[in-house]
Amino acid sequence: MKAALPLFVLAAAALAGCGNGKTAVDPVRPVLTQVVSPGALATRDTYSGEVRARHETDLAFRVAGKIIARPVDAGARVARGQVLARLDPVDAKLAADASHAQLASAESDHALAKAELDRHADLLNRKFISQSSFDAKQNAYNAAKAKLEQSRSQAAITTNQADYTTLVADADGVVISVSAEPGQVVAAGQPVLRLARSGEKEIVINAPENQVTRFKPGQDVMVQLWADASLIFPGKVREIAGGADPVTRTYTVKVTAINPPDAAQLGMTANVAFKAGADSELVLLPLSALARDKSDPAVWIVEPKSGKVQLRAVKVGQFREDGVTITKGLAAGDRVVIAGVHKLRPEQVVRVAN
Incomplete structure (x- = not known):
């Protein structure tokens, strides 16, 4: 047994000599990060809604x-x-052509009736015809004139209907x-x-019935885009529904967006909070960004030059439905890892995936 020990040591040394002498290096891990931008909403009393246009119109043809x-x-x-x-314009065009033909006929009848009336007026002045004969021509002229006006109106209607076969943006x-x-x-x-329609935008939210009384028309609020938490802009409550939705039992509240950024596109999700809830020094992070430094909460910070991560202790404010607020420990511009924090170690090199 004693002779076997030196052989084991020699075998271990020989195996060590077969290596290349290099220390194994941890792979570069891809991570998701978020750049710190103070100014999050301090209140947790937020209402999620959708960016909508102030005016939305259902467009339809005026003819079948x-x-x-x-x-x-x-x-x-x-x-x-x-x-x-x-729309297929054939039927509308045929109707318009028929109306214009009737108009031409009515114009001819009117011209003839006018000429007959003028001749009978001259004969009446010469006492060649009776007053009743002239009155008959006067009535015929009045009827021809009314028919002409009717034909003109009908031709205008059918012309408009032919134009209505093309639907254009108003x-x-x-x-x-x-x-x-x-x-x-x-x-x-x-x-x-x-x-x-382009122009004014608004945020449409649904307030529960036990919270709807907190909203008043003309009330100032703050709006934050879910796609970019750094974009916060003012809003004003414009309209509150007079009744609850029969399905969701919530009240629709429409908030006018005041000078919204270009990034606020239609259909985006936005959070609405009371204006007093904005804090210029508060940072909002996803819950997945939190780690532990011993027993204290911390986050991983990516160094911009080396690409290495360092664990930094922070002070947590509130845990909310939209994330966690950080009151101390972070500065504007810090890049925080928000996914995969439990697989990192100090000085580890990472690759920012976003």
Whole structure:
């Protein structure tokens, strides 16, 4: 047994000599990060809503017919006067042609009745005809004149109806939905698409019935985009629904966005909070960003030059439905790891994936 020990040591030394002498290096881990931007909403009393256009209109044809073209789809940006859809114009054109033909006939009858009236007026002055004969021509002229006016109105109506076979945008905006496809027969007034007009935007939220009394028309609030927590802008309560939704039992509250940033696109999610809830020094992070430094809460900070991570102790404010607030320990511009924090170690090199 004693002779076997030196052999084991020699074998271990020989195996060690077969290596390349390099120390194993931890792989570079990809991580998700967030740049610290103070100024989060201090209150947890927030209401999630959707960015909407102030005016949304269902556009429809004013006449019935078969759709032969719809050159725009949902999401298309359109300008005032741009063609959105077309109906088959054949029937409308035939009706317009018939009305114009009737108008031409009425104009001829009117001209003849006018000439007859003038001749009989001259004969009446010469005492060649009776007053009753002249009155008959006067009545015939009045009837021809009324028929002419009727034909003109009818021709104008059919001309307008022929124009109504083309649906155009009445304002600049974005098509947010379509309800009819080419080949479909639609009735007059049946929605074909929905247009969100450019310009004023608003945030539509649903307030529970036990909270709706907190909102008042004209009340100042703050709005924060979910896509970019650093974008906070003011808003004003514009409208509160007079009754609860029969399904959700919530009240719709519409908040006018005041000077919203260009990043606030239609359909985005936004949080609405009372204006007093904004804190210029408060930082909001996802719950997944929190780690532990012994027994204290901490976060991993990515050093911009070396790409290494360091654990930094922080002071937590509140745990909320939208994340966790940090009151101390972070500065503007710090890059915090928000995913995979439990697989990191100090001085480890990471690759920022976002």
